[in-house]
Amino acid sequence: MLTYLGYLFIVLGMVAFIISAIGLLRMPDIYSRMHVGAKSPTMGTILVISGAICLEPTWALKLLLLGAFILLTNPLSSSVIARASHKAGVPHVNPKDIDELRDYKEESQ
Amino acid sequence: MIGIVILGSFIAIIIVAFASIVEKRLADSIVLSMGVGLGSVVLFFIFQAPDVALTEAVIGAGISSVIFLMALKHLKASR
Amino acid sequence: MNLKRDVAVQTYSGLGLSALLAITILNIMLHNMPQSVKRAGEKLLEINSQDGVANAVTTVVVYFRGFDTLGEIAVLFIASLGIGLVLSSHSEHHHKVESSFILKTASKLLFPIIILFGIYVMVYGHLSPGGGFQGGVIVASAFLLLLISHQDFELSHSVISAFETLAGVSYVIIGLMGLWILDNFLGNFIPHDISQMGMLVSGGIIPLIYIIVGIKVGSEMSMIVQNLLKRSDNE
Numbered sequence: 278m279l280t281y282l283g284y285l286f287i288v289l290g291m292v293a294f295i296i297s298a299i300g301l302l303r304m305p306d307i308y309s310r311m312h313v314g315a316k317s318p319t320m321g322t323i324l325v326i327s328g329a330i331c332l333e334p335t336w337a338l339k340l341l342l343l344g345a346f347i348l349l350t351n352p353l354s355s356s357v358i359a360r361a362s363h364k365a366g367v368p369h370v371n372p373k374d375i376d377e378l379r380d381y382k383e384e385s386q
Numbered sequence: 387m388i389g390i391v392i393l394g395s396f397i398a399i400i401i402v403a404f405a406s407i408v409e410k411r412l413a414d415s416i417v418l419s420m421g422v423g424l425g426s427v428v429l430f431f432i433f434q435a436p437d438v439a440l441t442e443a444v445i446g447a448g449i450s451s452v453i454f455l456m457a458l459k460h461l462k463a464s465r
Numbered sequence: 466m467n468l469k470r471d472v473a474v475q476t477y478s479g480l481g482l483s484a485l486l487a488i489t490i491l492n493i494m495l496h497n498m499p500q501s502v503k504r505a506g507e508k509l510l511e512i513n514s515q516d517g518v519a520n521a522v523t524t525v526v527v528y529f530r531g532f533d534t535l536g537e538i539a540v541l542f543i544a545s546l547g548i549g550l551v552l553s554s555h556s557e558h559h560h561k562v563e564s565s566f567i568l569k570t571a572s573k574l575l576f577p578i579i580i581l582f583g584i585y586v587m588v589y590g591h592l593s594p595g596g597g598f599q600g601g602v603i604v605a606s607a608f609l610l611l612l613i614s615h616q617d618f619e620l621s622h623s624v625i626s627a628f629e630t631l632a633g634v635s636y637v638i639i640g641l642m643g644l645w646i647l648d649n650f651l652g653n654f655i656p657h658d659i660s661q662m663g664m665l666v667s668g669g670i671i672p673l674i675y676i677i678v679g680i681k682v683g684s685e686m687s688m689i690v691q692n693l694l695k696r697s698d699n700e
Contacts, residue, residue: 346578353571360565389491396487400480407476436594437522440586444602449686452609456693460552 279331286328293321306370307362315355322347392432399425416454423447515659518668523591527674531651534674535636538681542629545685549692564614572614579607587679591668597675601682608687612694620691625684632681639670639677 300313326344330337363378399422406418423446430439510521518524526534583603590596611618643652657669666672 349571349575353567353575357565357568393487393491396483400483404476404480407472435522437520437596437599440594440599441602444599444606448606449602449609449690453689453693456690460693 279334283328283331286324286331290321290324290328293317293324297321307367308359308369311355311359311362315352319347319351322351388432392429395425395428395432399429412458413455416451416458419454420447420451423450518591518657518671519663520591520593520596522594523596523668523671523675526596527671527678528651528653531640531674534678535640538633538636538678541682541685542633545689545692548689552692563616568614572610576607576611579610580604583607583679583683587676588672589665590675590679591672592663592665597678598682600679601684602686604679604683605686605690609690609694612691619695620687622688625688629681629684629688632677632684636674636677636681639674643670 294317297313297317300317301310304310304313323344326340326347330340360378369376402418402421402425406415406422409415409418423442426446427439427443430436430442518528583600585600586595586603587597587600590600608620612620640651643654644650646652646654651670651674653669653671655669655673657667657671661667
């Protein structure tokens with residue numbers, strides 16, 4: 278029973294990864310790509326890790342630590358990349374998009 | 387099954403290495419050379435050398451590319 | 466262009482060689498390995514079992530080839546020295562790019578975890594994959610994260626060089642003590658019982674030497690990273 282639950286989790290994680298890969302190909306500019314490339318891989322990794330915990334319950338502690346580390350680092354790296362590309366002046370595909378960082382900078386100047 | 391993975395990583399390494407030579411922009415070329423390290427991590431792990439795989443993952447994909455990028459920045463600043 | 470033709474020739478010959486390698490390895494995978502290749506590993510494991518170290522790679526790197534490892538560390542030291550010399554330009558123009566609040570907070574949170582993982586890889590080098598070189602580089606990557614995210618953070622030269630010198634000197638002292646007690650440079654003079662194999666305290670001097678190697682590699686790599694980063698910030 279636990280085995281089948283584990284396989285179900287892993288397959289769901291793979292689906293999340295595939296959706297993120299399709300999104301990376303189809304999204305127009307770097308900010309929306311960042312959105313796709315950060316959120317669904319985190320979800321997929323968490324699902325695969327929970328599947329692995331169901332398959333091998335003795336590894337639970339190490340795998341939970343791994344999941345916590347990924348939850349910490351994955352959003353951080355994508356936010357840093359998005360901020361760096363904003364600073365480098367990568368344009369939006371639609372200039373009328375809401376850009377709160379630009380508004381904040383204009384206010385503070 | 388495992389033969390397919392080995393062959394796939396070999397082909398991926400060769401393609402990425404070729405692309406990193408042909409690539410005109412140096413920063414992109416450095417990022418592509420990180421892909422070579424990634425493929426060889428998979429190969430080392432399959433051939434039961436986890437020590438080498440760990441070293442390659444830390445040095446090949448992490449530190450060495452960062453050092454290359456910083457050297458590139460230094461070169462651009464001095465020009 | 467002569468250079469372009471040379472690069473093309475080298476690339477194609479490299480492609481040919483790697484195809485040959487792939488065919489050979491697939492051949493070995495599909496058919497069985499030749500007997501002589503199999504027996505080499507068995508012989509190594511047989512010698513390895515006398516040292517009471519679970520990880521055979523560690524025994525080869527630190528014990529059978531301990532002198533070579535000393536040389537490798539010296540090579541790394543010379544590389545770090547060279548980078549320090551080449552980049553020693555004394556211009557004080559410092560332009561700072563303030564990093565975001567998220568990055569600063571998260572890197573403070575992540576730094577102890579990465580350091581802990583590096584020390585784990587170092588200390589368990591004789592039991593599991595990993596060891597001094599890997600653990601040292603992981604520690605250096607933690608310092609790299611802190612150096613990138615905090616502009617005013619700087620490693621103290623004197624502390625780093627003290628760590629590095631102490632590690633190098635104690636490597637040589639342990640080697641010389643082996644020479645004194647067992648007539649053998651880097652002889653394993655601490656008692657290492659075979660029944661202790663797989664425990665944290667086992668293998669005599671081998672875990673000690675790997676921890677020393679880790680400290681030395683970590684300090685050297687951190688120094689290289691800091692030299693490159695801080696000098697390239699100065700115009």
